[in-house]
Amino acid sequence: MQLETYISDLLYRYDCVIVPQFGAFLTHRVSAKLNETSHSFYPPKKTLSFNEQLQTNDGLLANYIAEIEKIPYLVAVRKISKKVKSIKSYLTEGETIELNNIGDLILNKEGNINFEPSHHINYLTNAFGLSQFTTGKITRDVYKETVEALESEIPIAITPEKRASTSFAARPYLKYAAVGLIFLTVGGLIASNYYGNQIDNHNQIAQEEANQQLDARVQEATFIIDSPLPAATLQVEKMTGNYHIVAGAFRVEANSNKKVQQLKEKGFKARKIGINRYGLHEVVYSSHTDRVEALNALRAIKRTHNRDAWLLVKALD
Structure with missing residues (x-):
């Protein structure tokens, strides 16, 4: 036992x-x-x-x-x-x-x-x-301390002469250029908004006309199917359950596919259930929703086919 x-x-x-x-x-x-x-x-x-x-x-x-x-x-x-x-x-x-x-x-x-x-x-x-x-160690660089150290070694000074030479008083034409730039910017924004509003109104009118034409065609249309196709019903068996009888785990995926095919040829409902935490492709004989049913199937497999089979309890996505 x-x-x-x-x-x-x-x-x-x-x-x-x-x-x-x-x-x-x-x-x-x-x-x-x-x-x-x-x-x-x-x-x-x-x-x-x-x-x-x-x-x-x-x-x-x-x-x-x-x-x-x-x-x-x-x-x-x-x-x-x-x-x-x-x-x-x-x-x-x-x-x-x-x-x-x-x-x-x-x-x-x-x-x-x-x-x-x-x-x-x-x-x-x-x-x-x-x-x-x-995870790797997170390193943090203190840029503030680096900047303060640079400022203490290389001080930045602005002389009054340079400041005056770059002012608007020394170059009066810059004031007029700045005013002109402001007017151009404001005018461009107004024109852009007006053009955008015109486009939105045009799109809305076109959409309404298209909807009206579509409604008229739908109301006028009559759909008659003289010989409808017979309904086809497909029954696909989906394996569910959290109790899985494991046949083996393989490092190479091709070997796991081969194992699934071998087990299916012997009548088992074999499939792959993904990769485990060790990076191995797991193959199961079958999956079950009832634990007692799974254990009974496991005992039968261990007795007749594989003594190394074991039961995995895992909820699959």
Whole structure:
């Protein structure tokens, strides 16, 4: 029994999953963080921890296993107990237990279980598609200080003689030229506005005439279809759902297209669902809206076709 698979499924929906007579796996929500030293942004996530003190059976895990495997509840409890005894025996012998997508368990010198969570999976469904990224350092130049430093080294002075030589008093013809320029500018604005208004009035009149002619033609026209074409109905099956059975992920897109074609030839409703956070093209056997249906299909695929297939919970755009 792949106990870690059932625990992983439940961690997406619950904050605490208790394994009877063993301990509890807990999730804690962590907000998005910004590391100012490395300029790295980390999206929100759920971190995992393990509490060996919580061992009382709350029925969550056993009921889920009973539902998925279609077995009685007591049989599921016995299967969990058997698996826990096996894990404890390995831990006692000093071995490290690797729980896929959850983390590693090892027994310390005091006889307690140490847990090292897996960091490559995020159980916060709201953060699907978000990944860590690093930005470059932003440098700011203080131009004001640079200008002040230049002014202190190279002072700018204007002598009265130069100022007088460039004034309107020294060159009286400049005053007349300025007045003339003002009149030309005002006259140009008035003429431009008048011309623009004339164009707008012309366009409006032309538009009204065109509308009247169009209305007259529409009222006079009669449309008769003697032999209408039969209506065609196309049924296109659209794959929906947030539960996807992953067949593989490929760095080269051509390989992912080839994989989709191979799976379709074997009768699967295969397709590509995009590129994951590692830049790989993901190919799925099928997508489902019902979680139980997806898990049943996953078990059948693992049993008959691919033992490495796994379930991805992701809302596609």
